[in-house]
Amino acid sequence: MNFLRIAAIGKSFGQNHVVKDFSLDIDKGEFISFLGPSGCGKTTVLRMVAGFEAPSAGRILLDGADITGVPSRQRNIGMVFQAYALFPNMTVFDNVAFGLKVAGVAKSDIATRVDEMLRLINLEHLADRYPYQMSGGQQQRVALARALAPRPRVLLLDEPLSALDAKIRVSLREEIRAIQRKLGITTIFVTHDQEEALSISDRIVVMNGGRAEQIGAPSDIYNRPATRFVASFVGTLNMIEAEVLDPNGTVRIGETVVSLAEPIVHRGPGEKVSLALRPEAGAVDRAEHGDTSLPGTVVSTQFLGSVIRVKLDVAGHRMSFDRFNAPDSRLPNIGDPARLHFAARDLLVVQD
Amino acid sequence: MKKGFPFASVMIAILAGAYFLIPLYATFQFSLQMVRGEWSLAAYRAVLGSNVFLATLSFSAIASFTAIVLGALIVVPTIYWVRLKLPRLRPLIEFLSLLPLIIPPVVLVFGYIRLFGSNSLLPLTTSDVGTNALLVVGYVVLSLPYMFRAVDNGMSVIDIATLTEAAESLGASRLRTIVSVIFPNVRSAIVSGAFLTFSISLGEFVLASLLNRPAFGPYLVQIGQDRAYEPAALAVMTFALTWACMLMMQIFATKKPGTRLLPRFRFRPAKEMPA
């Protein structure tokens, strides 16, 4: 049975429909990311789960009970905010103890639990510090400990890493995932950073325009994007147009006939179809890579250190491909003819 | 969560609004009641027709304007110079400029009377001119914190050092730099400080009274003791004047250099400033 069920919720501010008919079932202990551009409604869904916004339609059930009308302070949910939101007048200890204190937990129990939480985030030596005396990364770890201290049933993370430096972002997201696994706590993580979502989630909900475009495991989302939006938002993608010869999976790209791994739905012979190819799925001038090849011309080359990015013109479409740098590798010249090799099954049919 | 009607907030706002507005209305209504049984502007006519009113008001206006000019002459070059060349002196200058906030006017004028009395090195209080000068100086001191803050804020917005170097690298002399580059850029800050000075010194009572000057403040007190309706009319006029001063000050305080406010400030094209 599903632990957290979001059933067909919607949210409108006047004529503005921010969230439309959003449904999601989350298992106990699952780590779910809401991924999407700003304004896609991901934070609004999170705030409805937290109880800060009331849904205009639909229900939210937690552990079988309808919590749609329950005030946030009675939901027993933990939340970490984008801008830390630590109480500036309290020490680290008092911040972490806050939830226990208002719940009326005995003083000695509070101390034990706070110590446990501070050890969890490796900040037990900073218990007497004030928020303004700490770095952003430290503050956000304290905010995590504060959210976890009252043993919430669900943990909500609202872009918790976006205010931090790139390096700390990576280490803290690993730490968050490790703590989440250790405690087995059901977690919703809101982010606009696809790399973040791909790296730490059990499942990802890609949102656009207030709707869930696709819900699936990170590898599914990346390898099998359901829509053009998902394909373009998650990772970089080369798009190419082809003409359908046979809806069972034969298309023509430029002058080359290619057989796809799957049939093409919704398109008849002679119609155009969009295909996508990940940069890492193709290779330039290396025949051992894949079963299909297309002719092209080198448009530009970029030396990026470990990787060399080559841009080709293939049948009138710009496509870019990466290959690893090797000490003896030679950059192709601009204007040289080149062959693009790939496996036909890596070509994704994208629905517009 | 859905919020209900903000009953408490509305009550507080209405009470506060009533507290603020009723005295203004009461004063206005009172000022119209001079002639028994009818509304009239008789109180205003009586005030405006009085020679003492005109004499004291113009005396105070002149004193205030002089204080504004003197204050600007002392404060503006000092802040410029300290920002440019003497940043280490800044804490001292700042402290001195805030000092008048902790010296009550009555203490300040007491000191003046004793220190510049008849048997001192600088016997200012023995002549009319000297006493007038002392009054103006006192107004400069009283408004120093406000003038300083206004001008200092104005200068912190523009990069004094870079502007000066730019002007000098183009061959401008120091004086020309100040007159044609720095001053236009802090002009609105100075004007904003000027209006504050004006509103402080125009109706000022303690200094004027103890230095025995024929100023507007002592006149107001005298009218308050002698008459019933004229004070209300004077209060209404003063309040309107305060409104005007504050309005002008806010307009100038928020005005960006380069935008024109009044035609008479058009005499020099202001430099384009980065926001």
Place this chain on the structure above:
Amino acid sequence: MSMADAASKGERMLDPMPAMNFARRWNWSWLGAAPFLLFCLTFLVAPVLYLVNGAFQNPAGTYTLDNIAALFSPNMLAAFSLSMRLSLFSAAIGSVFGLLLAYAVILGGLPSWVRPAFMTFSGVASNFAGIPLAFAFIATLGRLGLVTVVLRDVFGFNIYSAGFNLFSFWGLALTYLYFQLPLMLLIVTPAMDGLKAEWREAAEILGATRRQYWRMVALPVLAPSVLGCFLLLFANAFGTLVTVYALTGSRFGVVPIVLFQQIQGNVLYNPNLGYALAFGMVVIMAVSNILYLVLRNRAERWQK
């Protein structure tokens, strides 16, 4: 407990006054600041020092603590006590009502035009002190004032026979409120704006009630600002005499009025006692202003 800790930490963190390390070698650029320094020295520092020096001398010029001791004589103490009570009281009600008003206007969910209306009005009203203010209140709550008359004729309630008198302590306090309340609103608004919505939400989702949020988070965060404003209002009321003078003449013996009379007519028969009175005022003003700066410093630290 956490407040006390914070306070002791805060004081340790405060920078000591930067040592005024004057130029080791002669530098002509110091001359640029000379007019300002000379002006301040002559017309600000010297007069005050003259009084302070005089406060510790007898009329013959020998140093003594007699004048300071005389400040503790019953009638001097009465003047200081009256001043302190009036200033503390008007600052206290100004702070409390100003805080409530700031809450209502900023966080109270009122229409958006209410805030700029109150802020603009406060900008003006906080400068509307002195004689015209006294006139306005005489026209409102004097014996023939509009409110007095309306209450008497329409509601049959005579506030003067009920014990109210505009020319008394309470009347003065009510009049002071007219510039204290706007001043409080102006100063406490940035602090109120600094209360982040996330703090309330974080407290809420951690299980705190509205009351617990205000008691444990919002009020402690506002406290330094509010206390600082309180001290500023106190100093503001303590130093002024014009409103009192315009309302009551010299009958209401607050310290500035006593000093005013002393200067006018030498009622103390001892100029040096006058100096001591001035010295006492400056000390009280300085202490409250320094405390205000310390508290403001703390409030700003939190608001980062």
